[in-house]
């Protein structure tokens with residue numbers, strides 16, 4: 001007479017295992033969620049860094065423009081002085097010398113004016129680029145906010161699902177041996193797979209090895225726990241009613 005208690009226990013353990021696998025998968029998702037959120041922030045940081053570089057360039061171009069403008073004013077002032085002096089000169093030689101200085105300063109001023117113009121163009125260009133960059137960041141921030149919200153919602157859902165499964169597994173506490181249950185949990189934590197392996201078509205469904213006839217026969221008696229000789233998992237041959245849909249070779253030939 002089959003030990004119904006063991007058969008029921010194996011059925012319970014297998015069912016519990018399905019729940020525990022789901023819980024484990026949810027925990028893994030939960031663990032990777034903060035990393036996902038962190039990565040979202042990192043993407044934004046790159047854009048912000050680019051923005052800072054441009055802001056620095058703009059500040060530098062502004063300084064350059066102000067410095068050149070100050071230099072131009074100085075040259076203009078100096079030229080003004082020479083031009084006043086020009087009205088008071090007595091000799092032709094003095095006149096020529098001053099005139100030469102004035103021409104030199106005029107050339108220099110023209111050069112500085114070109115440089116100022118270039119600076120102004122650069123400032124305008126950088127301002128335009130900064131505006132574009134800010135738009136990109138704003139869009140990215142808005143996108144991030146939505147994605148972060150989704151991630152957080154996902155985390156809440158994972159937690160709720162876990163709680164639900166935890167509640168679900170409570171109903172097995174009275175049906176399954178605690179010691180056996182703990183062993184299954186330890187195996188699952190260590191290997192990430194179930195400790196109870198279904199016997200399908202006379203084979204261990206986990207490692208696919210065909211189970212030696214003697215072990216198979218023993219396991220079907222449900223008198224004591226039988227282990228797969230290869231993967232060392234607990235063998236659980238589905239009871240006849242459950243395995244009707246998938247008849248084993250032995251049953252098909254009998």
Ligand SMILES: [Zn+2]
Nearest residue numbers: 204207228231
């Ligand atoms: Zn196996």
